Amino acid sequence: MINLYPQKCNLCGGPVIYTNNAAVYGRKYGSGRCYLCQNCGARVGTHRRWPRQALGVLADARMRKGKVMCHGLFDKLWKGKRKASKKRADLYGWLAEQMEIDIEDCHFGYFDLSQLRQAYKILLAVQDKPMLYDERGQLYFADDQERDNAD
Ligand SMILES: [Zn+2]
Helix, strand or coil: CCCCCCCECCCCCCEEEEEECHHHHCCCCCCCEEEEECCCCCEEEECCCCCCCECCCCECHHHHHHHHHHHHHHHHCCCCCCCHHHHHHHHHHHHHHHHCCCHHHCCHHHCCHHHHHHHHHHHHHCCCCCEEECCCCCEEECCCHHHHHHC
């Protein structure tokens, strides 16, 4: 599990402060609070209802971009679909399995850069494949036509 009350930066080891996020974003945003690395500037927002609790690990610009890119691909798979919240939960389970991590750790905000890259590749590979459920209720993506023919 990741530390949701960080005092040391997960990227550079520098000291982390708990502060108002207006200084970072230019205006108050979300909970109004964030954790900020004094050394490298990596940061993470906090939970609206539990403002001391970080939403994930501290992230630098590349990780923030990776997170947005992953969410773009991930959200397309469930948003606006039938039984969207079930699909969303099942997709997290599926992704955790693909990445060989615990489902509790399967949040884009918890990933480091290499995990974000890994998740992005996995999600990209299934974008155009039909999302199906097998007889045990497990979500999977159907292989494409070429592969079926090759078998
Ligand atoms: Zn840092």
